[in-house]
Amino acid sequence: xxxxxxxxxxxxxxxxxxxxxLQDAAGADAAGSPxxxxxxxxxxxxxxxxxxxxxxxxxxxxxxxxxxxIADELGVALDRVSVVTAEPADPFRRxxxxxxxxxxxxxxxxxxxxxxxAQARAVLVAAAAAQWGVPAAECRLEDGEVVHAASQxxxxxxxxxxxxxxxxxxxxPALRPKSELRYTGRKVPRVxxxxxxxxxxxxxxxxxxxxxxxxxxRLSPVFGAELxxxxxxxxxxxxxxxxxxxxxxxxxxxxxxxxxxxxxxEALVIRFKATPHDALDSATISRQMxxxxxxxxxxxxxxxxxxxxxxxxSAARLxxxxxxxPYLSHSPMEPWNCTVEFQxxxxxxxxxxxxxxxxxxxxxxAAAGIPAEKVRLHTTLLGGGFGRRLGADGIAAAVVTARAAxxxxxxxxxxxxxxxxxxxxxxxxxxxxxxxxxxxxxxGLHVRTAGPALSASFSPQGLPAGQLDGSSVQTIRESRYxxxxxxxxxxxxxxxxxxxxxxxxxxxxxxxFLECFVDEVARAAxxDPYQLRREWLAHDARALNVLDVAAKxxxxxxxxxxxxxxxxxxxxxxxxxxxxxxxxSLRAGRPFVHRVVCALDCGxxxxxxxxxxxxxxxxxxxxxxxxGEAVNIAAGGAQERNFxxxxxxxxxxxxxxxxTIIIESGEAMGGVGEPPLPPLAPAVVNALVALTGKPIRExxxxxxxxx
Amino acid sequence: MKIxxxxxxxxxxxEAEPDMPLxxxxxxxxxxxxxxxxxxxxxxxxxxxxxxxxxxxSCVVPLKSLxxxxxxxxxxxxxxxxxxxxxxxxxxxxxGYCQSGQIMQxxxxxxxxxxxxxxxxxxxxxGVLCRCGTYPRIEAAVRRAADAQATRKEG
Numbered sequence: 001x002x003x004x005x006x007x008x009x010x011x012x013x014x015x016x017x018x019x020x021x022l023q024d025a026a027g028a029d030a031a032g033s034p035x036x037x038x039x040x041x042x043x044x045x046x047x048x049x050x051x052x053x054x055x056x057x058x059x060x061x062x063x064x065x066x067x068x069x070i071a072d073e074l075g076v077a078l079d080r081v082s083v084v085t086a087e088p089a090d091p092f093r094r095x096x097x098x099x100x101x102x103x104x105x106x107x108x109x110x111x112x113x114x115x116x117x118a119q120a121r122a123v124l125v126a127a128a129a130a131q132w133g134v135p136a137a138e139c140r141l142e143d144g145e146v147v148h149a150a151s152q153x154x155x156x157x158x159x160x161x162x163x164x165x166x167x168x169x170x171x172x173p174a175l176r177p178k179s180e181l182r183y184t185g186r187k188v189p190r191v192x193x194x195x196x197x198x199x200x201x202x203x204x205x206x207x208x209x210x211x212x213x214x215x216x217x218r219l220s221p222v223f224g225a226e227l228x229x230x231x232x233x234x235x236x237x238x239x240x241x242x243x244x245x246x247x248x249x250x251x252x253x254x255x256x257x258x259x260x261x262x263x264x265x266e267a268l269v270i271r272f273k274a275t276p277h278d279a280l281d282s283a284t285i286s287r288q289m290x291x292x293x294x295x296x297x298x299x300x301x302x303x304x305x306x307x308x309x310x311x312x313x314s315a316a317r318l319x320x321x322x323x324x325x326p327y328l329s330h331s332p333m334e335p336w337n338c339t340v341e342f343q344x345x346x347x348x349x350x351x352x353x354x355x356x357x358x359x360x361x362x363x364x365x366a367a368a369g370i371p372a373e374k375v376r377l378h379t380t381l382l383g384g385g386f387g388r389r390l391g392a393d394g395i396a397a398a399v400v401t402a403r404a405a406x407x408x409x410x411x412x413x414x415x416x417x418x419x420x421x422x423x424x425x426x427x428x429x430x431x432x433x434x435x436x437x438x439x440x441x442x443x444g445l446h447v448r449t450a451g452p453a454l455s456a457s458f459s460p461q462g463l464p465a466g467q468l469d470g471s472s473v474q475t476i477r478e479s480r481y482x483x484x485x486x487x488x489x490x491x492x493x494x495x496x497x498x499x500x501x502x503x504x505x506x507x508x509x510x511x512x513f514l515e516c517f518v519d520e521v522a523r524a525a526x527x528d529p530y531q532l533r534r535e536w537l538a539h540d541a542r543a544l545n546v547l548d549v550a551a552k553x554x555x556x557x558x559x560x561x562x563x564x565x566x567x568x569x570x571x572x573x574x575x576x577x578x579x580x581x582x583x584x585s586l587r588a589g590r591p592f593v594h595r596v597v598c599a600l601d602c603g604x605x606x607x608x609x610x611x612x613x614x615x616x617x618x619x620x621x622x623x624x625x626x627x628g629e630a631v632n633i634a635a636g637g638a639q640e641r642n643f644x645x646x647x648x649x650x651x652x653x654x655x656x657x658x659x660t661i662i663i664e665s666g667e668a669m670g671g672v673g674e675p676p677l678p679p680l681a682p683a684v685v686n687a688l689v690a691l692t693g694k695p696i697r698e699x700x701x702x703x704x705x706x707x
Numbered sequence: 708m709k710i711x712x713x714x715x716x717x718x719x720x721x722e723a724e725p726d727m728p729l730x731x732x733x734x735x736x737x738x739x740x741x742x743x744x745x746x747x748x749x750x751x752x753x754x755x756x757x758x759x760x761x762x763x764x765s766c767v768v769p770l771k772s773l774x775x776x777x778x779x780x781x782x783x784x785x786x787x788x789x790x791x792x793x794x795x796x797x798x799x800x801x802x803g804y805c806q807s808g809q810i811m812q813x814x815x816x817x818x819x820x821x822x823x824x825x826x827x828x829x830x831x832x833x834g835v836l837c838r839c840g841t842y843p844r845i846e847a848a849v850r851r852a853a854d855a856q857a858t859r860k861e862g
Contacts, residue, residue: 059802059839196803197794199741199781206740239724259731333745333753333804333838383804384838415746620840643750652829654842
């Protein structure tokens, strides 16, 4: 059935105007009640507001941020606003695609959503004013009601919704002054938490459909290998197993319940075709990346400030260090799954935990052989994303399985395939050099990174030879440091290992390379690493402030408790500047983080507690990665297949204290989900080096011995 | 086989494979979706429920070992349990997928140890993974729930 909202979204007007109520007076829901509907907002007769958000809620709190923006600008209580993720359509697209990544959720949508709410407010006020025969300028929308103070009349927005839907919407309504915003910048409870704390079924894996069966995938252990064949008889005796279906990259065992499907997937005798990389291993990848650091390789230039060759030639001394990091798994706690149903009217419904709506809808349509408009993509809440759900690698197999089963299917991966199918944070190597004069002054920096191109693997269009992979030099290319000459380049070393953006993307490894090298240079030059950073940022008051705030709060310069040392790092990513100071000791020979101070300048904020929770999460995830995470490759596939060998951080290793200092500099709003993560690894490593005196140039730390 | 369990106070008889882990019986047979599949080998704790008052990883507990046992899941806490209220006060969850397991683990911990130290909280909660990094708030929420229960007893 075509709802009124479908019609709004399908109308051509929306391509040019993102928030346009229907221009006829017949606004009504299925029950015939009048309501107000735009692409983003629905106002029901009872005054409840539903926001169709352009973003996926995967824990970062954007749905709450969006609810706050709407509640404030419209003028309703926050608990009157519900949020769902929209289906793909132009009003929800950024650069032509609907998706959630790049820490864009609040900073990009802040203005469009405010405008949508202001437009709704304008027509609701106009509808009340017309009914009362008073000038609209004398009416205000407060707490869900339009109020005419002089005559003490008031009308709820639900009662006005039908009349408002008939009125022309102003193109550029005035926004409320900051003094009228009730929730923005204040601590508010997250809208999605009550259901999560009660264990309510909010995730894709919780979706049930009438007549549904379950299908568990068995996928190739070698990246990208295709199915050669399987023995159906090998699962025939498992009670509950219904069928085995060939899917891209393997097979799916269809069963009456998850357990039978899972057992079947484990027991299935299956063969895969050979690939050219059946013998690939981490040692080979490492050797190839490190060869990319040498003179024979062909670098692509990313930055060339000043004349590095000249300063290197005249330098009294060169400091040089090679670094390397492994592939990392995103490991969202919810393994990949989706529920697929072909309906009698020719539509295909998919309930899925996705960060990239258009990409997944298009992949589902292609697999089903139907137009994308026939696919109804219902984005559920996600049990974690971190970039892993930006791809569409799990959809086609689910559609193929549902087609074969002839009934609704819940399709899922085992944790082993969530680990084994890749789309990792890239492995990368780097060589950094600094030129120093006879007095220890720094004359210039030279950075080369070498590794596989994230964009070649992740982008549907790939990356043409000779072009720069931005994430391979991210944060170094645009670093605010002025160390004299500053040369940055990258050497492409392709690998068949699939990759995807991992929370903070290239800033994770590049932040580690550059910030640990700054400390190595400071040590070689006999400088305090904080003061060296200050010198390189002397021209930049905003960056200096972030650094100073963190240093002061952490007590930089005062001796830490016995057996402890501090390390500092400063990394800018996704429009926000972030400095962290970690205080570290060794506990039974293992690094332990007592305290992390984080100063984050993200311009301005909507949800202070949301920012804090993202800082805490970024620090914990960053610590998890630096302490022990690595995907090791052997025989063309991942060796780590579950949490027994891929050690996510547990609470016993979490920092004892995290102190977050939010700096609202008033600059353009920056991202928050990713920027707190990259400084953590170098801050911890720098602290350990200060503690032990030994450089650490390979991650994770579990590869090193600390006496 | 037929097996009878007491689930959140109600007697439930189900017909299922004896080797089926409790997790799948809860989710697929009884439609109790709070406990989650995370790893299938008992390492992540997303499937944690209470069996006769003890926190267990339901993904590795076969039904045949549970005849007559008392199972508590997050659905049985009622929504106003002190641990759930503390979780809301501290605004703990991010994605939320692990949080049913975290909350049930915390309930078991506090029933056994009403006033845990910081180290005891960390030891008691160590079996449940959270990828979003909510550990600092989990620690604060367990402490808050313990304090709330102590205050209630004194009052």
